[in-house]
Amino acid sequence: MDTVLFVIFAIVSLICAFNVVLQTHPISSALSLVGVMGSLAVLYLLLGAEFLAMTQVIVYGGAVMVLFVFTIMLLNAGSEKSSSKSWFAQIAGLPLLLAFVALMGFLIKGVMPALPAVRFGSFIGGTAEQIGRLLFTEYLLPFEVISILILIAILGAVVLARKEID
Amino acid sequence: MNFYLVSLIKLFIVFAIFMQTLAYLQWIERKVLAHIQTRTGPLRVGPHGLLQPLADVFKLLTKEDLLPPYVNRFFYLLSPFLAVCLALISIAVIPFGPEINVFGTRTYLQVTDLHVGILFVLAISAVSVYGVALAGWSSNNKYSLLGGLRSSAQIISYELPLTLAIVSPLLLMNQLSFRAISDGQAGYYLGFIPRWAIFQMPFPQIFGFLIFLIAAFAETNRVPFDLPEAENELVAGFHTEYSSMKFAGFFMAEYANMITITCVATLLFLGGWHPLFPAPYSNWVPTALFIFAAAIAFFHAAQPARKIDRYSFPVVGAIALIIAAIFAVPVLQPIIVPIFWFLAKVGLLLFVFIWVRGTLPRFRYDQLMKFAWTFLFPCALANLLLTALFVAVF
Numbered sequence: 225m226d227t228v229l230f231v232i233f234a235i236v237s238l239i240c241a242f243n244v245v246l247q248t249h250p251i252s253s254a255l256s257l258v259g260v261m262g263s264l265a266v267l268y269l270l271l272g273a274e275f276l277a278m279t280q281v282i283v284y285g286g287a288v289m290v291l292f293v294f295t296i297m298l299l300n301a302g303s304e305k306s307s308s309k310s311w312f313a314q315i316a317g318l319p320l321l322l323a324f325v326a327l328m329g330f331l332i333k334g335v336m337p338a339l340p341a342v343r344f345g346s347f348i349g350g351t352a353e354q355i356g357r358l359l360f361t362e363y364l365l366p367f368e369v370i371s372i373l374i375l376i377a378i379l380g381a382v383v384l385a386r387k388e389i390d
Numbered sequence: 391m392n393f394y395l396v397s398l399i400k401l402f403i404v405f406a407i408f409m410q411t412l413a414y415l416q417w418i419e420r421k422v423l424a425h426i427q428t429r430t431g432p433l434r435v436g437p438h439g440l441l442q443p444l445a446d447v448f449k450l451l452t453k454e455d456l457l458p459p460y461v462n463r464f465f466y467l468l469s470p471f472l473a474v475c476l477a478l479i480s481i482a483v484i485p486f487g488p489e490i491n492v493f494g495t496r497t498y499l500q501v502t503d504l505h506v507g508i509l510f511v512l513a514i515s516a517v518s519v520y521g522v523a524l525a526g527w528s529s530n531n532k533y534s535l536l537g538g539l540r541s542s543a544q545i546i547s548y549e550l551p552l553t554l555a556i557v558s559p560l561l562l563m564n565q566l567s568f569r570a571i572s573d574g575q576a577g578y579y580l581g582f583i584p585r586w587a588i589f590q591m592p593f594p595q596i597f598g599f600l601i602f603l604i605a606a607f608a609e610t611n612r613v614p615f616d617l618p619e620a621e622n623e624l625v626a627g628f629h630t631e632y633s634s635m636k637f638a639g640f641f642m643a644e645y646a647n648m649i650t651i652t653c654v655a656t657l658l659f660l661g662g663w664h665p666l667f668p669a670p671y672s673n674w675v676p677t678a679l680f681i682f683a684a685a686i687a688f689f690h691a692a693q694p695a696r697k698i699d700r701y702s703f704p705v706v707g708a709i710a711l712i713i714a715a716i717f718a719v720p721v722l723q724p725i726i727v728p729i730f731w732f733l734a735k736v737g738l739l740l741f742v743f744i745w746v747r748g749t750l751p752r753f754r755y756d757q758l759m760k761f762a763w764t765f766l767f768p769c770a771l772a773n774l775l776l777t778a779l780f781v782a783v784f
Binding site (some may be wrong): 262266291294 | 465512513514527538545549564
């Protein structure tokens with residue numbers, strides 16, 4: 225059952241990911257990205273990380289992507305025209321991509337230590353309580369740094385928006 | 391295999407009742423609105439218009455299904471489907487009562503109990519904005535687009551106070567599963583004050599409840615926040631171009647969202663299925679209520695205002711008496727009395743939704759946004775901080 229679900233949603237996420245790049249209309253691309261986020265959330269669920277899965281849908285599938293779609297709708301962006309590609313990209317694009325992927329795969333396999341096989345639902349420590357505890361003990365510094373980073377971004381956005389109004 | 395069978399049966403029952411409630415909620419809304427405005431409301435189809443939902447369904451099914459040539463076909467057809475599906479999913483994690491024992495099978499009165507049930511509902515509500523936003527955009531119509539834009543902006547803005555209001559009772563209960571949250575509100579202070587979240591020490595969530603309710607009106611696009619479909623500005627907003635069952639899909643989604651959000655409010659703030667009075671008294675409340683209703687019916691049958699009342703009111707009274715008798719059976723009480731209390735609270739909140747629609751005018755759009763960001767959001771934040779402080783200190 226778990227394996228079947230994994231295969232289905234892995235395929236869905238891959239198709240959606242390719243779709244993000246292949247679609248010409250920004251709305252279609254953005255919605256494909258929502259599909260990627262949703263199927264990734266299901267994969268997290270299969271691993272046993274329920275809290276992470278739900279947060280993935282709330283934050284990425286909901287808030288962030290709604291803002292993307294909202295902006296695209298507000299700008300009323302049309303589908304993009306394909307510009308004429310260079311002859312080099314047309315000929316060498318696919319072979320170079322395959323070579324790059326193979327190289328990266330080889331390097332990662334060489335550098336990373338041998339890992340145990342993944343078992344579905346074996347991950348414990350994905351509850352809200354445990355994640356909260358980790359955030360406020362072991363990962364306190366990264367957590368605070370990210371908070372300050374986001375605060376700076378918000379202040380920057382407010383300053384830029386005010387300049388427009390005044 | 392037993393688990394799958396039980397789940398399937400529960401799924402079927404919940405779905406059937408949910409769809410019936412959807413259909414009749416609309417009838418109730420029309421009736422209540424009509425009586426608020428001293429009209430009679432639906433009256434022709436069936437006694438007191440009781441078959442009106444059926445007639446409406448037939449009407450919507452047989453209307454011509456227009457597909458305008460200028461729409462973005464894929465998203466135009468996808469969005470009502472998306473809206474309905476996402477609106478119907480959330481009910482799966484809502485518990486309606488405690489664990490029960492039917493013919494030796496112990497089961498929860500709930501389709502499934504997720505550890506992160508409340509987050510699941512939030513996730514679904516976060517995604518469900520796509521239905522409306524895409525409907526507005528794909529219709530290729532300026533009114534629809536404006537409706538879709540308004541809706542997404544409004545839902546993003548009001549999701550913040552809504553979520554912050556939800557967090558405060560979670561702090562009190564220390565749980566994320568609906569069942570555990572509701573069980574955390576069982577019991578009474580001094581033997582008579584229920585430990586519902588709106589009364590629970592150390593910090594009663596009465597403000598949190600009000601903030602949640604206001605934000606819920608905006609999340610479900612209801613009056614006074616129904617700007618996405620303001621007919622005096624936007625024709626019909628995001629569903630201007632939709633007809634037949636596709637229009638009905640949005641309609642269903644709105645009512646389904648309303649039911650889900652009232653269920654969530656009941657579970658988080660009003661103690662779920664835990665009654666207002668301690669069990670020895672509260673088990674007899676439904677019986678007393680239905681006997682009272684029967685008494686009124688028989689009284690009016692004895693003094694009929696119209697000729698037909700002499701025959702119709704005794705029937706109503708008899709039905710009420712039968713229901714009262716069912717609620718008095720000791721074997722059934724542990725199953726149906728919690729459900730009664732849960733449904734009574736949800737029904738009350740749904741009535742408030744309709745009541746507000748009949749009473750308040752619509753906001754202006756800038757007022758709506760200003761209200762969310764400069765009043766509701768700080769209030770919710772203050773409520774959360776106070777709750778956290780009280781929970782930490784006591």
